[in-house]
Amino acid sequence: MHKTVLRFGAPLACVMAFVPAAVAADKPQIDTGDTAWLLMATVLVLMMNIPGLALFYAGMVRKKNVLATAVQAFAIAALVTVLWFMFGYSLAFTDGGALNGVLGSLSRAFGAGLLGSVHDLAKTVPENVFLMYQATFAVITPAIIAGAFAERMKFSAMMWFMGLWLLFVYVPVAHWVWGGGFLGAAGVLDFAGGLVVHLNAGIAGLVCCIVLGKRQGYGQEYMAPHNLVLTLIGTSLLWVGWFGFNAGSALASGELAGSAMLNTHIAAAVAALVWMAIEWAARGKPSVLGILTGAVAGLGTITPAAGYVEPWAAMVIGFLAGAVCYWASVILKTRLGYDDSLDVFGVHGVGGILGSIMVGVFATKAINDVAKGQAVGLVDGNGGQILTQLYGVVAIGVFCAVATWIILKIVDVAIGLRVTKDEETEGLDTALHGERVQ
Secondary structure, eight states, rough: OHHHHHHHHHHHHHHHHHHHHHHHHSOOOHHHHHHHHHHHHHHHHHHHHIIIIIOOOOOOOGGGGGHHHHHHHHHHHHHHHHHHHIIIIHHHHHOGGGGGGOOOOOOTTTGGTTTTTOOOBBSOOHHHHHHHHHHHHHHHHHHHHTTTTTBBHHHHHHHHHHHHHHHIIIIHHHHHTTTTTTTTTOOOOSSSSSSIIIIIIHHHHHHHHHHOOTTTTTTTTTOOOSSSHHHHHHHHHHHHHHHHHHGGGGGSSHHHHHHHHHHHHHHHHHHHHHHHHHHHHHHOOHHHHHHHHHHHHHHHGGGGTTTSOOHHHHHHHHHHHHEEEEIIIIIIIIHOOOOOTOIIIIIIIIHHHHHHHHHHHHHTTTOOOOGGGGGOOGGGOTTTTHHHHHHHHHHHHHHHHHHHHHHHHHHHHHHHBBBOOOHHHHHHHHHHHHHOOO
């Protein structure tokens, strides 16, 4: 008996030792450090919306519209979270089979199959964490749009518009760029949302403010911000939260996340100083709102490039962001005469376009060798990447503009978009919500 055990025991032990290893190799290799970082990044990005964006916008509107403006960010967060869990994530980040170039499938609808799985884009974290992280991007994008039509859209119309816009604009664009769609396959690069978030929101905001028309008294009345202290606090929360937005998009805790964080901080600081300097020279005084807006412009513009460029390039991008977004928000808007209440297009739209093109100029293999070595721009001898980035800008810009216009018209016919003249005069806090700031 002992001989039999000795004869077969050793080989059997070797086989049994190998089987668990083989099975383990097939299971997702979750890294606790990466998971912890993405959980933290998720919290930071959510903080950008509530309370960050809510305070940022609320401080810039008139006192009679403070609550109505702030609550939009909160309500959008709730609405988008539910829609994202139900359908949005699945349609954006799964393989759509024959339709994969334009849209995913419903295989992950209502969270089906999440437990025990990872996503191909984030193989070291649980997929439910990746879903939650992407949900925060889906939340803040439509919330940004709300700044363009502040002080004049009905709350009910805003809710319907945001839900439809998420499903029919944001979700397809996210799939095109990040989820295996045709733009990503064509080599279009967007590290953390210059195209998917900022260009998308900026174009939608421009269409919204044009379709709704100007606020009563725009250009004749002085529409000073209610409380710039709120805006300063909101901007500060946005700046800190943006590290989750950009550095978190590395989807792992490591050198790439560190590079994206450093570039984000540099670009924001440079853009804030440049906007302040231009305004100081042009108007004789540096305004609080100016330096705050400059910082946000730098944050938005570096977003598509944060993980692709070196710090010196981030300084250049920040400089251009401060100058170009100032021109778009102050000079271009005045010349064209549209009422973009809180400069969504001038800051986010123009910043998204500029930053996405700068990826084609400054992306370098020294930072991130992705797409089999093709993630390089003009600085590494690949000037063609600029044309690829322009392709992404035009494709998303045209689609977003047309789709946004259609959704607005549908909502307008169904329930109406704009508050009445009396409600606008009274203020949306009282007219729509029956409350006001004392």
